Amino acid sequence: MSGEWTEKLPEAARDYVSGRRLDEVECIVPDIAGVARGKAMPAFKFEHQKSFFLPTSIFLQTITGEWADAPKGEDEYKEPDMTLVPDFTTATAAPWTADITLQIIHDALDQKGDPVPTAPRNVLKHVLGLYAAEGWRPVVAPEMEFFFVAPNLDPNMPVQPPMGRSGRRAAAKQAYSMSAVDEYGKVIDDIYDFAEAMGLEIDGILQEGGAGQVEINLAHGNPVDLADHIFYFKRMIREAALRHQCFATFMAKPIEGEPGSAMHIHHSVVDIATGRNIFSDEQGRETPAFLHFIAGMQTHLPAAVALLAPYVNSYRRYVPDFAAPINLEWGRDNRTTGLRVPISGPEARRVENRLAGMDCNPYLGLAASLACGYLGLKEGKAPRPECTVNAYMGADELPLNLSDAIDLLEEDAALVEVLGPDFVALYASVKRHEYKEFQQVISPWEREHLLLNV
Known part of the structure; x- marks a missing residue:
C-alpha cells in the first residue's frame, strides 16, 4: 500500500x-x-x-x-x-x-x-443535516438484541435454540444469567476478539429473556458512526456464530413463544455552540425541548413504524403484555412504555425509543426515530401526561401489519419531507412488493387448520 x-x-x-x-x-x-x-x-x-x-x-x-x-x-x-x-x-x-x-x-x-437520496446512509445524513441547521447535534446509544439458534437448513421447520457447551439446548427465562451466557461463551469470545480487531467498542453483553437471546450495548455517539457499527456488527456476529455450528439471527421474532429482538435507541440532543444537552437547563431541570421531542415521537412514530418494523415478521414482536411495548406512552424509568426516560443525571437526560426491531436497517431506524424527535422540536407541542402505571395494559396504538404501516408513512407529509420524498416513494415500493410476495405464501397454520376443516 x-x-x-x-x-x-x-x-x-x-x-x-x-x-x-x-x-x-x-x-x-x-x-x-x-x-x-x-x-x-x-x-x-x-x-x-x-x-x-x-x-x-x-x-x-x-x-x-x-x-x-x-x-x-x-x-x-x-x-x-x-x-x-x-x-x-x-x-x-x-x-x-x-x-x-x-x-x-x-x-x-x-x-x-x-x-x-435513496441510499440509507444518505437518508440518515440528511436528517442530521436538518438538526445541524438548527444548531443541534443528536447523540444516540443503540442496544442490539439477537438470538443464537441451532442451524436451520429447512425453512419449513421451526427455529430451535442452540446447543450449549453443557450439551443441552439454551434455556429461556434466564435474563441476566451469567451461566446462560457461558453456554455459548466461545462465540462471545470470538465476538470480543473480532470487535477488537475491527476497532468496535462494546459497552456490555448480557443474557436476555429468550432462549439463546443476547443483548449487546454500544457506547453513545454520533448516529452515522453508530449505524456503521451496527451494520458491521451484524455481519461480524453472524460470522462468529458460524464458526461454532450455530446461526445468529436478527429476525424480530424467530422463535414462537419467545420474546422478540428489539433495537432500543437512546436519544439526546446537544447544542453545538455550548455543548450542553438541550433536554436539561442550567439547574438540571427538564426543558420544554425535552417534552417537545417526546411529543414529536408520539405524533409521528406511527408513520415511522414502517422503517422500525420493516417486515411481516416484525409485527409478531408487537404482542400485548409480552415484553415489547406497543404504545406511545412515555414514562420515567417505566419499561412498559414505548418511550422511556431512563434514570440519569441532567447531562445524560435522554429518551429511549423501545419500538424499533433489531431487523430494521440501522441507518433507517435511527433516521426515522430522530426525524420524529426533530419534528417535535420544530412543532413545539406538549406530550400527553406521563404514564405512571403499566402501559402494557393500554390500547394498541401502532399499525399491526406492514401494509397499514406503509399507508401511515405515505400519509405523514411532514415525516416524508424530513426523510426525503424520493426515498419514501422507493421504500414504499420495495415494501409493498415484499408484502405482496408474502401474501402469496400458504403457511403451515393454514394447511393444518383449514385444509380439511372449512
Missing part, C-alpha cells in the same frame, strides 16, 4: 494490516435491508482506484432478491449508475476471512456528485 492510502485508515485498521500483506478490499454500501452490497477487489487494484460504479437499482432489490418497480415508472427509469467513493473513516478489518481483508463503506453519489 502507498503511504498516502495507509494514512487515511483508522488506527485499528492500520494496526490490523501492519507488517502483513493486505490481500483484498471489500467496497460496500448498505442497501434498503441493511445488507452489504458492492464488490471486492485486490488491494493493489483498489489502491489506484478513487471510485467505482454500481447501479442505483440495488436500492430497489427486495429481501427475497426480487426487484420492486421504480417509483417514477418503468418508462423513466433507466437503471443509472451511481458513483461510490470510499469513506476511509469506516475502514475496518474483516477478521473472519482466510486472507487479510479490509471493509470500507462507500458514499453513494449521483453523476453530478450529489448524495443519492
Whole structure:
C-alpha cells in the first residue's frame, strides 16, 4: 500500500494490516435491508482506484432478491449508475476471512456528485443535516438484541435454540444469567476478539429473556458512526456464530413463544455552540425541548413504524403484555412504555425509543426515530401526561401489519419531507412488493387448520 492510502485508515485498521500483506478490499454500501452490497477487489487494484460504479437499482432489490418497480415508472427509469467513493473513516478489518481483508463503506453519489437520496446512509445524513441547521447535534446509544439458534437448513421447520457447551439446548427465562451466557461463551469470545480487531467498542453483553437471546450495548455517539457499527456488527456476529455450528439471527421474532429482538435507541440532543444537552437547563431541570421531542415521537412514530418494523415478521414482536411495548406512552424509568426516560443525571437526560426491531436497517431506524424527535422540536407541542402505571395494559396504538404501516408513512407529509420524498416513494415500493410476495405464501397454520376443516 502507498503511504498516502495507509494514512487515511483508522488506527485499528492500520494496526490490523501492519507488517502483513493486505490481500483484498471489500467496497460496500448498505442497501434498503441493511445488507452489504458492492464488490471486492485486490488491494493493489483498489489502491489506484478513487471510485467505482454500481447501479442505483440495488436500492430497489427486495429481501427475497426480487426487484420492486421504480417509483417514477418503468418508462423513466433507466437503471443509472451511481458513483461510490470510499469513506476511509469506516475502514475496518474483516477478521473472519482466510486472507487479510479490509471493509470500507462507500458514499453513494449521483453523476453530478450529489448524495443519492435513496441510499440509507444518505437518508440518515440528511436528517442530521436538518438538526445541524438548527444548531443541534443528536447523540444516540443503540442496544442490539439477537438470538443464537441451532442451524436451520429447512425453512419449513421451526427455529430451535442452540446447543450449549453443557450439551443441552439454551434455556429461556434466564435474563441476566451469567451461566446462560457461558453456554455459548466461545462465540462471545470470538465476538470480543473480532470487535477488537475491527476497532468496535462494546459497552456490555448480557443474557436476555429468550432462549439463546443476547443483548449487546454500544457506547453513545454520533448516529452515522453508530449505524456503521451496527451494520458491521451484524455481519461480524453472524460470522462468529458460524464458526461454532450455530446461526445468529436478527429476525424480530424467530422463535414462537419467545420474546422478540428489539433495537432500543437512546436519544439526546446537544447544542453545538455550548455543548450542553438541550433536554436539561442550567439547574438540571427538564426543558420544554425535552417534552417537545417526546411529543414529536408520539405524533409521528406511527408513520415511522414502517422503517422500525420493516417486515411481516416484525409485527409478531408487537404482542400485548409480552415484553415489547406497543404504545406511545412515555414514562420515567417505566419499561412498559414505548418511550422511556431512563434514570440519569441532567447531562445524560435522554429518551429511549423501545419500538424499533433489531431487523430494521440501522441507518433507517435511527433516521426515522430522530426525524420524529426533530419534528417535535420544530412543532413545539406538549406530550400527553406521563404514564405512571403499566402501559402494557393500554390500547394498541401502532399499525399491526406492514401494509397499514406503509399507508401511515405515505400519509405523514411532514415525516416524508424530513426523510426525503424520493426515498419514501422507493421504500414504499420495495415494501409493498415484499408484502405482496408474502401474501402469496400458504403457511403451515393454514394447511393444518383449514385444509380439511372449512
